[in-house]
Amino acid sequence: MSKKNKDKKKTTSKLQIKLKLRVATMDDVLYLKGYKPGKNGGKIKGLKLGMPYWMIKSDGEIENKNYILNETTNKVEFKDYLYRKQILIPAENENRRKA
Numbered sequence: 001m002s003k004k005n006k007d008k009k010k011t012t013s014k015l016q017i018k019l020k021l022r023v024a025t026m027d028d029v030l031y032l033k034g035y036k037p038g039k040n041g042g043k044i045k046g047l048k049l050g051m052p053y054w055m056i057k058s059d060g061e062i063e064n065k066n067y068i069l070n071e072t073t074n075k076v077e078f079k080d081y082l083y084r085k086q087i088l089i090p091a092e093n094e095n096r097r098k099a
Contacts, residue, residue, distance in 0.1 A: 019090060020090065020091035020092070021054060021062070021088040021089065021090060021091060022088065022089065022090075022091045023085045023087070023088060024053060024082060024087040024088065024089045025082075026082060028048075028089055029047060029048055029051060029053075029069065029078075029082065029087075029089075030045040030046065030047060030048065031045065031046055031047075031048050032044070032045060033045060033046040047069055047073065047075070047078075048069060049069055049070055049071065050068060050069065050070070051068070051069040051089070052066045052067070052068055052069075052089070052090070053066065053067050053068075053069060053087050053088060053089050054066050054067070054087075054088040054089075055067065055081065055086055055087065055088070056085070056086040056087075056088060057086075062088065
């Protein structure tokens with residue numbers, strides 16, 4: 001390797017972090033958007049866009065990357081993962097729910 005290439009070689013450092021995660025519930029990922037009009041109107045709920053989450057693989061291992069809840073999130077698949085308890089969120093969100 002030439003001296004020129006050695007100077008251009010980038011070094012990467014690794015950072016190890018620890019996060020406390022917990023299984024998400026429907027209440028964690030939804031918010032109240034409003035109410036349906038009429039006598040029999042019900043609640044209209046929406047996804048909390050921008051919320052980070054992690055997935056548990058079918059073998060029980062936590063994926064090594066996070067996801068962000070957004071407009072393109074497949075709602076049917078997300079709901080299925082939620083019911084299978086495969087969605088994890090930061091445990092600190094627990095305090096926000098109680099507020």
